[in-house]
Amino acid sequence: MGFIARLKEDLDAARSHDPAARGSFENFFAYSGLHAIWIHRLTHRLWQNPGLRFPARLVSQLGRFLTGIEIHPGATIGRRFFIDHGMGVVIGETAEIGEDVMIYHGVTLGGRSLAKVKRHPTIEDRVTIGAGAKILGPITIGRDSAVGANAVVVKDAPPESIVTGVPAKWRHRDAQRETKPAVDPAEYEIEYHL
Numbered sequence: 393m394g395f396i397a398r399l400k401e402d403l404d405a406a407r408s409h410d411p412a413a414r415g416s417f418e419n420f421f422a423y424s425g426l427h428a429i430w431i432h433r434l435t436h437r438l439w440q441n442p443g444l445r446f447p448a449r450l451v452s453q454l455g456r457f458l459t460g461i462e463i464h465p466g467a468t469i470g471r472r473f474f475i476d477h478g479m480g481v482v483i484g485e486t487a488e489i490g491e492d493v494m495i496y497h498g499v500t501l502g503g504r505s506l507a508k509v510k511r512h513p514t515i516e517d518r519v520t521i522g523a524g525a526k527i528l529g530p531i532t533i534g535r536d537s538a539v540g541a542n543a544v545v546v547k548d549a550p551p552e553s554i555v556t557g558v559p560a561k562w563r564h565r566d567a568q569r570e571t572k573p574a575v576d577p578a579e580y581e582i583e584y585h586l
Contacts, residue, residue: 398471402426405472409494424459425475431455435465467501470517477523484512490535496523504529504546516551538565 393401403416406423413419419426431451438448448465456462460479463469467483470491475481477497483489486509487501499521503511514532521527522541533539534551545560553562 399430401472402429405474405492409474410476424461424478428455428459428461428463428475428478428481429469429473431459432463432465432467432469435463436467436469439465467512486510486530487512488514490515490517490519492518493520495521495525496541498524500526500528502526502528513545536565537562 400416403419403426406419406426407413407416413423432455435448435452435455438444438451445465452463452465461475461481463481463483464485464487466485467487467489469483469489470493472492473489474494475496476494480498481495482500482502484501484503486503489501493515501513501515505511510530512530513527514530515521515527516533516535516537518536519533519539520537521533521539522543524542525539525545526543527533527539527545529546531546531548533545533549533555534553536551537549537553537555539545539549539560540554540556542558543556543560544558545555547560547562549555549560549562550564552565554565555562
């Protein structure tokens with residue numbers, strides 16, 4: 393996939409994940425989550441060459457300064473990854489993120505060991521991670537799962553799970569269950585009499 397096509401795909405991902413995303417022109421200049429991903433792609437490419445790891449770390453730190461999002465150059469990130477709001481996100485060196493993953497601000501994909509092994513989580517395709525969630529250690533969050541806000545996850549979760557709590561527990565996501573809105577906007581229509 394070419395550079396322009398990948399850029400367009402990122403902008404489309406922002407629009408599909410965020411109802412506040414009004415247009416590609418604005419998103420290109422104003423979305424720190426997109427900027428962080430673009431900077432990461434550069435640093436990850438540098439990181440692949442052992443002789444360029446120092447420049448990769450320097451550019452990564454510049455990206456952190458500009459966006460408030462810290463992504464280690466060694467992290468592996470799939471296509472259409474979207475970070476909404478961004479600030480405070482930390483993604484560790486050995487983290488692996490699949491395609492169509494979305495995370496919110498304050499998420500940490502961190503380690504629990506100082507050993508030089510895989511020590512950060514694997515996030516499979518189409519996972520959503522709520523604001524402030526901490527996913528720690530070389531665990532796997534299965535595809536099509538959702539992690540609740542502020543959850544602290546230290547164990548694997550199978551595909552199609554809902555993961556919540558401290559420490560987090562998982563349950564199967566019931567895709568067939570009908571979901572009803574907690575509030576029906578039609579019941580709250582306001583009539584104005586001037």
